Amino acid sequence: MSEAKPAAAPSRGKMKAELSDHFKTYKDVWVFVELERGQVHPVSWELMGEGRKLADKLGVELAGVVMGTSGDGCDAAVAAAYEYGADKVYTIQDPLLADYRNETYTKGLTELVNTYKPEILLLGATNLGRDLAGSVATTLKTGLTADCTALAIDDDRSLGATRPTFGGSLLCTIYTLNVRPQMATIRPRVMAMPDRQPGRSGGIILHPLGMAEENVVTKVLDFIADASKDDAHLAYADVVVAGGMGLGKPDNFKLVKDLAAVLGAEYGGSRPLVQKGWIDGARQIGQTGKTIRPRLYIAAGISGAIQHRVGVEGADQILAINTDPNAPIFDFAHQGIVGDALTVLPALTEAFRRHLARAQAAE
Amino acid sequence: MHIVVCIKQVPDSAQIRVHPVTNTIMRQGVPTIINPYDLYSLEEALRLRDQLGGKVTVLTMGPPMADQALRKALSIGADAAVLLSDRFFAGSDTLATSFALASAIAKLGESEPVDMVFCGKQTIDGDTAQVGPGIAKRLELNQLTYVEKIRAVDLQSRKITAERRAEGGVQVLTTALPCMVTMLEHTNTVRRGTMADMLRAGRTEITTWNAAAAGITEIGLCGLKGSPTVVKKVFAPQPRKEKAKQIEAGENGDLATATLAALFAADARLEETLFRQTGA
Numbered sequence: 253m254s255e256a257k258p259a260a261a262p263s264r265g266k267m268k269a270e271l272s273d274h275f276k277t278y279k280d281v282w283v284f285v286e287l288e289r290g291q292v293h294p295v296s297w298e299l300m301g302e303g304r305k306l307a308d309k310l311g312v313e314l315a316g317v318v319m320g321t322s323g324d325g326c327d328a329a330v331a332a333a334y335e336y337g338a339d340k341v342y343t344i345q346d347p348l349l350a351d352y353r354n355e356t357y358t359k360g361l362t363e364l365v366n367t368y369k370p371e372i373l374l375l376g377a378t379n380l381g382r383d384l385a386g387s388v389a390t391t392l393k394t395g396l397t398a399d400c401t402a403l404a405i406d407d408d409r410s411l412g413a414t415r416p417t418f419g420g421s422l423l424c425t426i427y428t429l430n431v432r433p434q435m436a437t438i439r440p441r442v443m444a445m446p447d448r449q450p451g452r453s454g455g456i457i458l459h460p461l462g463m464a465e466e467n468v469v470t471k472v473l474d475f476i477a478d479a480s481k482d483d484a485h486l487a488y489a490d491v492v493v494a495g496g497m498g499l500g501k502p503d504n505f506k507l508v509k510d511l512a513a514v515l516g517a518e519y520g521g522s523r524p525l526v527q528k529g530w531i532d533g534a535r536q537i538g539q540t541g542k543t544i545r546p547r548l549y550i551a552a553g554i555s556g557a558i559q560h561r562v563g564v565e566g567a568d569q570i571l572a573i574n575t576d577p578n579a580p581i582f583d584f585a586h587q588g589i590v591g592d593a594l595t596v597l598p599a600l601t602e603a604f605r606r607h608l609a610r611a612q613a614a615e
Numbered sequence: 616m617h618i619v620v621c622i623k624q625v626p627d628s629a630q631i632r633v634h635p636v637t638n639t640i641m642r643q644g645v646p647t648i649i650n651p652y653d654l655y656s657l658e659e660a661l662r663l664r665d666q667l668g669g670k671v672t673v674l675t676m677g678p679p680m681a682d683q684a685l686r687k688a689l690s691i692g693a694d695a696a697v698l699l700s701d702r703f704f705a706g707s708d709t710l711a712t713s714f715a716l717a718s719a720i721a722k723l724g725e726s727e728p729v730d731m732v733f734c735g736k737q738t739i740d741g742d743t744a745q746v747g748p749g750i751a752k753r754l755e756l757n758q759l760t761y762v763e764k765i766r767a768v769d770l771q772s773r774k775i776t777a778e779r780r781a782e783g784g785v786q787v788l789t790t791a792l793p794c795m796v797t798m799l800e801h802t803n804t805v806r807r808g809t810m811a812d813m814l815r816a817g818r819t820e821i822t823t824w825n826a827a828a829a830g831i832t833e834i835g836l837c838g839l840k841g842s843p844t845v846v847k848k849v850f851a852p853q854p855r856k857e858k859a860k861q862i863e864a865g866e867n868g869d870l871a872t873a874t875l876a877a878l879f880a881a882d883a884r885l886e887e888t889l890f891r892q893t894g895a
Contacts, residue, residue, distance in 0.1 A: 288782055351786065354748075354758045379780055383760045386748025390713060395843035398743035417849060418740065424849045431843045469757055473776065474787035490888050516892035527651075533800055540742055547888055548878065558852060569882050571874070572859055581859075587877055588859030589870065596870065603871035608893055611886075 271430055278432035281307040282342075282370040284361065285318045285333055286380055288352055289475070290325035294445065294488070295376030297336045299438055301446030302403060303374055304337040309405040313339040315370065319360050321350040330456065335448045340455035342368060348463055351472040352380050358387040360461050365392060367459065370433045372411055374403075377437035389435050395428030396435040399539065401442055401562045410434070416539050416562055423558070441487045441543040441566060486535065491517035492546045492567075494537050495525065496560075498553020498574060498593050502530045507597040508552060514605045520544075522554045538563035550600075552593035556581025573597070616669030616770060618660045619720050620693065620733045621750065622653040624677050624684035625740045649684045652735035654691075654805045655798040660733045661692045661806065663768055669730075670694045672723060676704055676715055682821050689816035690808040697723065701825040706839035709741070713749025714836045719829040720754060730770075732756060732795045744797075751795035759788060760797045768792075 283303045286293040300316065307314035316333030320326045322345040330341045344360045361384065365373065373388075375381040377399050389396035397413040401423070404412045410427055411434040417424040428434040486492065493515065495508040505521070512519035520537040521530065537544055539559040545566035552573045554560060561584055564570060572585035573593045582588045589596055626645045649657075660671050673688040675681050676699040685696035699719050707715065720729055732754070734747035744760075751758040761780040766787070768775045773792040778785040780799055808816070826837060835841060865873040879886050 293782060352781065353788075354760075358752075378782060379761045380782065382744045383748060383758070386709075386745040387752045387758065389745070390710065390749040390752040393710065393843070396709065396743075396745055397844060398741075398745060412847070416742075417846075422849050423852055424846045426844050426846050428843050429845055470788055470790040472786055473789055475781070475784055476778070476787065477784040490892065514893070515889055516894075529801075540737075540739075547882060548885055561852065569878065569885070570859075571878060583858060584855050585859040586881065587874075588861050589874065590861060591870070599871035600874060603869075603875050604889075607875055608889060611890060 271432070275430065275432040278369040278371040279310075280312045280315055280368075280370045281310065281372040282315045282317055282365075282374065282433070283333075283338070284373065284375040284381065284384070285316045285329055285341075286376050286378060287318060287320045287325055287329045288380065292325070292329050292332060293376055293378060293380075293440070295378060295381075295438070295440040297332070297448075298440065298443040298445055299374045299376060300333065300336040300338060302438070302443040303372075304446065306372060306403060306405055306411070307339075310371075310409060312371070315339065315368075316341045317361065317364060318343040318345075319349050319357060320345060321347045324350065332448075334452050334454040335450060336446055337449075337452075338454055340457060342457045342459060344459050344461050346461040346463075348461055348465055348468060351475070352384075353468065353470050353472065354383055354387055355468055355470050356461065356463060357384050358391065359463060360459075361388050362391045363462075364459055365433060368457070371409075373433040373435045375435070375437050377439040381437055385435060385437050392431075392433070394431040394433060394435060395426075396437070397426045397428075398437050400436045400438050401539075403436065403438075411436070416558055439539075439543045441545045442562075444545070444566070486518045486520055486537070487542045487544055489518035489544065490547045491515050491550075492520060492537070492544050492548075493517050493550045493552070494520040494522065494554060495552050495593065496522040496554030497524050498555070500553075500594065502528075504594060505530055507594065507601070511550065511597055511601045511604070514601050514608070517546075517548075522560055551581060551585065552597055554581055555579045556584065616664065616667050616730045616768075617724075617727045618664060618669065618671045618731045618733060619723060619729050620653070620657045620660045620671060620673050620688070621716055621735075621746070622657065622673055622675050622684055622688055623650045623735070623738050623740075624648070624675060624681040625650045625738055647680075647683065649687055650735050650738045650740075652737055652739070652798075652800055654735075655800055655802055656733035656735055656796065657688060657691060657693065658803045658805045659762075659765060659796070659798050660731070662803070663731070663765070664694075667768060667770060670727065672697060674699065674716065674719055674723070676700070676707075676712060676719075679823075682823075685821050686816055689819050689821075690813045691806060692808055692812050696819065696821045698821055698823045699829055700823060701837075703826050703834050703837045706842060707837065708842035708844045709743050709745040709749055710843055711837055711839075711841035713746050713753055714841060715826070715829070715831065716746065717750045717753035718831045719824060720750065722824070722828075722830040725830075728793075730773075730792045731768075731775075732793070734795065734797050736761065736797045736799060747795055747797045754793075754795075757790040757792075757794040759790065759794055762796050762798050763802050765796070
């Protein structure tokens with residue numbers, strides 16, 4: 253991502269430099285499978301689905317990269333990678349990879365890239381994925397585009413990575429000119445989860461890590477699991493209710509929580525609410541917060557800036573409540589209520605409560 | 616202890632407007648601020664300095680006007696400030712930015728060895744979170760990103776222990792200095808500078824370095840030339856073909872009932888989902 257004034261930069265569309273013969277040998281699409289404490293982060297399978305499309309367009313193979321300590325979920329992750337679309341898996345299994353550490357994972361992934369030469373490498377834009385991607389891209393001196401919302405293959409086979417820019421007010425498409433691999437991170441839930449194909453299998457390439465613990469500077473002393481998984485389900489919730497500045501004051505956020513409680517839904521808010529400290533950062537919905545893909549999303553008092561839009565566009569149905577009939581949110585919501593969230597929310601809460609109670613009584 | 620804090624001057628994103636016709640950014644009159652995430656890192660650096668002694672140098676790359684951000688950081692409590700500014704840096708992507716900043720930090724280290732580098736978690740305009748890890752890799756610093764808490768820094772053993780946010784919990788890590796740290800937001804309360812700090816900020820001279828002064832000889836690694844990525848187009852998102860269907864109050868004047876009916880009509884399985892998750 254160009255940090256300085258992309259809009260002012262001259263169009264360099266015609267300047268896609270010819271790849272050197274060295275980089276022309278880079279092929280295949282890779283997805284880094286994020287395996288932590290035996291669990292694969294679902295974003296990895298979402299990227300596998302997207303990687304499958306890119307690989308098919310290019311006519312190359314799709315590979316998963318599984319790093320971890322043998323036995324600790326590695327075999328299951330490898331098997332799942334095939335079932336989600338990988339043709340083959342590159343894997344490094346070593347006790348040193350039991351916990352994520354930048355040092356060991358950067359070394360392993362960089363070496364895999366240099367040895368097997370992929371043209372595209374995708375990682376989830378999680379804390380782990382971003383920590384790793386920045387180090388690997390700098391080591392390889394290649395381009396890395398963060399938080400992409402769409403990926404496409406150009407006529408000349410290069411990857412066009414689209415992401416929001418300028419604080420989420422516009423979108424831009426970024427290319428990596430004459431270096432490979434082309435790297436990108438994508439946030440959880442931006443891409444749809446592909447169907448799993450049970451029994452689908454593929455090839456495996458084992459690679460050694462080649463490090464000794466005494467040469468690793470960073471040590472993991474402990475892992476303290478979160479006491480409450482308060483926000484853990486927001487990204488994957490079926491129903492989400494969120495509020496924005498239209499709520500007027502912090503106390504009114506309770507109206508959002510009330511409706512969410514009646515629906516058994518998760519709740520969240522727009523970026524300004526987090527910046528003002530009304531809600532916790534983990535509850536932020538949008539480009540810089542959580543991306544959601546619920547069956548139903550209810551947005552109350554949220555104007556709908558692009559940075560919010562890209563975080564909720566995957567929802568099956570969006571209901572927007574806003575006093576301003578010209579608010580941008582009505583451009584991408586499916587259903588709209590022009591009205592004050594402070595009166596509409598309690599009315600909806602009551603109507604849903606009655607409806608669900610009646611259904612229960614009828615059983 | 617010498618700590619370098621990298622900051623960035625960014626437009627106050629809440630105030631950015633897009634021209635409705637040309638879809639270009641209307642930058643005029645948009646106030647600039649220090650990237651909010653950088654402030655948590657600056658605060659943490661100042662705390663460590665207050666605890667262990669030493670010096671905090673703030674560093675930024677940007678146009679000459681970015682000195683305002685440095686002046687602000689000085690008034691909060693930083694001891695020295697360096698502005699890295701050169702037309703060769705224009706159009707830098709994250710790889711070129713990390714090269715320039717890492718070069719300047721190396722240069723700073725020649726006179727006073729750098730023990731720690733702090734960066735913001737990410738910026739609010741670029742949102743990439745890539746420059747910090749880029750600097751760490753180039754300078755071979757140990758990397759601690761998304762830190763919630765620094766438990767201890769021991770200058771004797773040159774060790775740091777910190778809690779790092781991971782999926783579903785925090786990792787407690789220990790590593791060696793020199794290291795690069797990015798702090799998570801709301802992990803500390805950013806101080807207001809004292810009156811003495813503000814007066815000192817007014818008097819402190821900001822060091823301005825061009826590429827040559829920062830010891831950069833490989834100009835090809837800076838700016839557009841040193842950037843593997845290019846922005847090919849900037850555009851506004853396509854509006855959906857149809858705008859939201861407006862829900863009106865039904866015959867009995869009840870908007871909420873009409874809304875439920877509209878939502879259930881659009882999604883035949885919504886009701887079942889609600890029953891399932893509310894146990895109804």
